[in-house]
Amino acid sequence: MKELHIVCKVRKKRYRYISQISNKITPNLLKRDxxxxxxxxxxxxxxxxxxxxxxxxYLSVIQDLYNG
Structure with a gap:
């Protein structure tokens, strides 16, 4: 790549802060079960x-924990 003067452009990821989300901690209902x-x-x-x-x-996968 150096010999051919080829440069790879890497874009920075943009992180967005969403202010509507509260910092409340929800209860752990599964408790890793x-x-x-x-x-x-x-x-x-x-x-x-x-x-x-x-x-x-967007791909959303829904799974029942009974039979996986």
Whole structure:
């Protein structure tokens, strides 16, 4: 890359501060018990953001802790 004078441009990530979110601590209802004996007792989710063709796409996975 040096010989061909090629430079890789690295963009800094912009971190945004959201002032509407309060600093309250919510109670830990699961207490790290991720196995349940009955269905529909505890559901967990995760949201991921992807950028594709200059658009933001969101993937949300919802999982019941009973059967995984």
């Amino acid at each position: 991720f196995k349940k004996d009955d269905p529909n007792i505890a559901w967990v989710t995760d949201v991921s953001e992807f950028r594709f063709n200059r658009k933001r796409l």
